[in-house]
Amino acid sequence: MMQIPCIYCGPRDESEFVCGGTAHLTRPPLESDDRQWAEYLFFRENPKGAHLERWRHAYGCGQWFNLERDTVTHEIRAVYPITQAAPR
Amino acid sequence: MPNRYSAWSLLRGALAGHRNWQGAWREATPKPRYDVIVVGGGGHGLATAYYLAKNHRVTNVAVLERGWIGGGNTGRNTTIVRSNYLYPESARLYDFSLKLYEGLSRDLNYNIMLSQRALVMLAHSRHDLDSMARWANAMRMNGIDADLLSLEEVRSRVPGLDTSSGARIPVLGGFTQRRAGTARHDAVAWGYARAASALGVDIIQNCEVRGFLKEGGRVCGVQTSLGDIRAERVGIAAAGHSSVLAELAGLRLPVTSYALQALVSEPLKPLLDTVVLSPGTGGYLSQSDKGELVIGAMLDLFPSYAQRGSFAVTQQILASILALFPAYARLKMLRQWAGIVDVVHDSSPIIGRTPVPGLFINCGWGTGGFKGIPVGGYTLAHVLATGEDHPLAEPFQLERFISGRLIDEAAASGIAH
Numbered sequence: 001m002m003q004i005p006c007i008y009c010g011p012r013d014e015s016e017f018v019c020g021g022t023a024h025l026t027r028p029p030l031e032s033d034d035r036q037w038a039e040y041l042f043f044r045e046n047p048k049g050a051h052l053e054r055w056r057h058a059y060g061c062g063q064w065f066n067l068e069r070d071t072v073t074h075e076i077r078a079v080y081p082i083t084q085a086a087p088r
Numbered sequence: 089m090p091n092r093y094s095a096w097s098l099l100r101g102a103l104a105g106h107r108n109w110q111g112a113w114r115e116a117t118p119k120p121r122y123d124v125i126v127v128g129g130g131g132h133g134l135a136t137a138y139y140l141a142k143n144h145r146v147t148n149v150a151v152l153e154r155g156w157i158g159g160g161n162t163g164r165n166t167t168i169v170r171s172n173y174l175y176p177e178s179a180r181l182y183d184f185s186l187k188l189y190e191g192l193s194r195d196l197n198y199n200i201m202l203s204q205r206a207l208v209m210l211a212h213s214r215h216d217l218d219s220m221a222r223w224a225n226a227m228r229m230n231g232i233d234a235d236l237l238s239l240e241e242v243r244s245r246v247p248g249l250d251t252s253s254g255a256r257i258p259v260l261g262g263f264t265q266r267r268a269g270t271a272r273h274d275a276v277a278w279g280y281a282r283a284a285s286a287l288g289v290d291i292i293q294n295c296e297v298r299g300f301l302k303e304g305g306r307v308c309g310v311q312t313s314l315g316d317i318r319a320e321r322v323g324i325a326a327a328g329h330s331s332v333l334a335e336l337a338g339l340r341l342p343v344t345s346y347a348l349q350a351l352v353s354e355p356l357k358p359l360l361d362t363v364v365l366s367p368g369t370g371g372y373l374s375q376s377d378k379g380e381l382v383i384g385a386m387l388d389l390f391p392s393y394a395q396r397g398s399f400a401v402t403q404q405i406l407a408s409i410l411a412l413f414p415a416y417a418r419l420k421m422l423r424q425w426a427g428i429v430d431v432v433h434d435s436s437p438i439i440g441r442t443p444v445p446g447l448f449i450n451c452g453w454g455t456g457g458f459k460g461i462p463v464g465g466y467t468l469a470h471v472l473a474t475g476e477d478h479p480l481a482e483p484f485q486l487e488r489f490i491s492g493r494l495i496d497e498a499a500a501s502g503i504a505h
Contacts, residue, residue, distance in 0.1 A: 001399045015400045019390035021344070038490040042342035042433050046331035048393045071345070072393045 006057045020054035023066045113285035122150045125319040129153025130162040132325035134280035135465020137289040144473035147288035154296040158277030161327045164427030165458040166384040170268035177483040179230035188462030198279030207268035211261045212368040224263045237262045256411040300337045307446035323448040328428025330451035342489045346387045347426035349397025353419045355379030369408035397426030434494035439481040
């Protein structure tokens, strides 16, 4: 089972967490066209390898934070607050 | 077709001590140029090649497979075929697929061991009963067989299910699609490969696509581990790895890859003659012809390309299967694995053109790709051969994510995303 290091509570089992998908997506301006909205809502890089993603410690402190995790090995390379810029 | 399989050929083989059987498909080395290249030698890719040759007489075709054919999700699913979908577009698509499955053993001269043993969907609450009534009615409106089941009917159909008043997970009733069932997954891949190869298609294994050749923005071939191969048109049928290939062509897809896991038990004597799905707990199971219980689980709900699946989900699925079937408590599990599935937001496939000229795609089947193999191949072959969308595939274009005309089958896909 994956151990996820919550920045507030320390490492816990993955079953305590909910993944919120890709991090650092920014909402486009309101006047954007359908294509830009679709890019924001649906289209994803979906990398095989390093992925920056949001997680919530749903059955713990309830807080959101970001991970850099490898989607093949599931190795967690970085943990950082949700307000912080991407590590790369 | 060389070496047509029949009772007579089996008898002849037996008399010769089964020493003279030939390979089911030709070993092929890549030619420098093809009319069509299909990337991905799973069920969908092989079916695409077969229907290109059979329906459209396009036989100068190569199927490129990174590993061995049928070694990806085609070899990792729970072999269930069904067409119990909600909306008319999906009903047409999936039922066409089931109908092709019904005739496939004859069509391919290869026994795919289709067993229409019916599927029983369990209702665990009043809400489930109501939504299944809606679901079954929608299916009937679309001309697909569906019947609501009382608790008594569920009991007689699913032996061993705990329907007592003290059951941990109560069962109130359910519904069934009687034409649903299972098919032998390897046989589907091998049957399509054999039939396509006999029509002239080159099936090239251990050939990884590493890039796309382009001329004036148009895809005109692929770069592979066996060198460059040129083609008029290229189709991708790579399931969970669709995004990886699309990126090589400079394209992004509305796809996220997840691991979907399954397990099989040690073999048992016949004890379950139907497919049971419990949407409320995320578990589903059937008994294979070898006697193993084939158990499917829910997704690991985080992006993953790891073909193993997490222990948290294994534990949860076994707990719910045991709550439903307490008699299975001493059963040992023999194997556990995961396939990487390509999930899109409306849980419906994408079959057709891409914004890159010359490049076509069949993806987005998510957790239900096996049942879609015949129609996925049929419709991708149509657009590759004619340049026009097959009428069945028209609603399932990539464009729908921009226009907003989604076909939201999240509930009918059977597995919570």
